[in-house]
Amino acid sequence: MTQQTPDQYRVFGNPIEHSRSPDIHHIFALKSQQHINYQKQLVDIDGFSNAVTDFIHQDGKGANVTVPFKEQALALSDELTERASLAGAVNTLTFKEGKIFGDNTDGEGLVQDLITNNVSLKNSRILLLGAGGAARGVLLPLLAHMPHSIVIANRTVSKADKLCQHFADIRLSASGYQDLEQQSFDVIINATSASLSGNLPPIPTSIIRQNVVCYDMVYGKNETPFLQWAKEHGAIKVIDGLGMLVGQAAVSFEVWRGVTPEVQPVIDKLRAALT
Numbered sequence: 001m002t003q004q005t006p007d008q009y010r011v012f013g014n015p016i017e018h019s020r021s022p023d024i025h026h027i028f029a030l031k032s033q034q035h036i037n038y039q040k041q042l043v044d045i046d047g048f049s050n051a052v053t054d055f056i057h058q059d060g061k062g063a064n065v066t067v068p069f070k071e072q073a074l075a076l077s078d079e080l081t082e083r084a085s086l087a088g089a090v091n092t093l094t095f096k097e098g099k100i101f102g103d104n105t106d107g108e109g110l111v112q113d114l115i116t117n118n119v120s121l122k123n124s125r126i127l128l129l130g131a132g133g134a135a136r137g138v139l140l141p142l143l144a145h146m147p148h149s150i151v152i153a154n155r156t157v158s159k160a161d162k163l164c165q166h167f168a169d170i171r172l173s174a175s176g177y178q179d180l181e182q183q184s185f186d187v188i189i190n191a192t193s194a195s196l197s198g199n200l201p202p203i204p205t206s207i208i209r210q211n212v213v214c215y216d217m218v219y220g221k222n223e224t225p226f227l228q229w230a231k232e233h234g235a236i237k238v239i240d241g242l243g244m245l246v247g248q249a250a251v252s253f254e255v256w257r258g259v260t261p262e263v264q265p266v267i268d269k270l271r272a273a274l275t
């Protein structure tokens with residue numbers, strides 16, 4: 001009896017060495033009895049399009065895309081979901097019917113992780129810190145969960161303004177950090193890259209009021225500077241981005257396989273292995 005060849009998936013990036021995606025997808029597949037093989041692939045900075053074409057020729061079924069190729073993945077897609085188009089970036093490619101379908105699961109990964117952590121978004125006042133690619137990628141899924149408002153704060157306020165214009169939704173507004181002083185929020189999401197370099201965005205301490213939940217898209221063995229700061233100033237709950245990482249993978253898996261994988265065991269396993 002011959003064993004059927006597993007469906008092939010990849011994650012393309014540069015660098016890619018530390019990607020946890022193959023582990024995450026293999027656990028999802030094992031638990032949901034899906035026959036897949038998922039590998040990471042380091043792609044030359046100018047070699048993204050060729051890497052995708054080669055993989056399609058090898059009968060690849062889909063791929064995740066990470067830094068710095070998410071915009072190129074968008075340009076390469078024949079069809080886009082609305083969330084990918086508005087995010088301006090694609091992290092999930094599906095190859096079928098001779099076409100390349102582009103999606104972006106980052107924002108849904110964040111939203112699912114907030115829901116898992118019992119954070120209610122409906123009618124909430126959200127503060128989104130940062131106006132780069134990470135912020136842009138989560139705005140549509142956040143808006144879809146009916147918040148009261150989302151204030152986008154950025155050092156360079158013009159970038160936050162641009163995002164508001166791009167999404168054209170009356171619930172959105174732009175702000176500088178100093179103008180946050182008198183405002184009150186239910187959920188604060190750090191979508192800046194400040195934590196990656198051990199920094200804290202210049203947020204006034206007055207915005208940490210009772211019952212505020214703080215989320216950092218970055219994660220690591222140690223609590224990020226933003227989450228440490230939020231805890232010190234009385235945030236009721238702080239959550240790092242590990243659940244978002246697993247969440248976006250889960251949504252990609254669902255897009256490809258039509259099966260919703262269980263995320264918590266994978267989050268727990270990755271958490272235990274953080275160095």
Ligand code: ATR
Pocket residue numbers: 129130131132133134135154155156157159191192193194199200201202
């Ligand atoms: P990403 O794709 O991770 O979003 P990006 O598009 O380069 O990366 O955006 C980085 C974001 O982090 C920007 O909003 C940036 O603010 P500016 O637009 O004002 O530069 C923000 N950022 C980075 N370091 C920061 C810091 N130390 N304090 C506050 N914001 C910071």
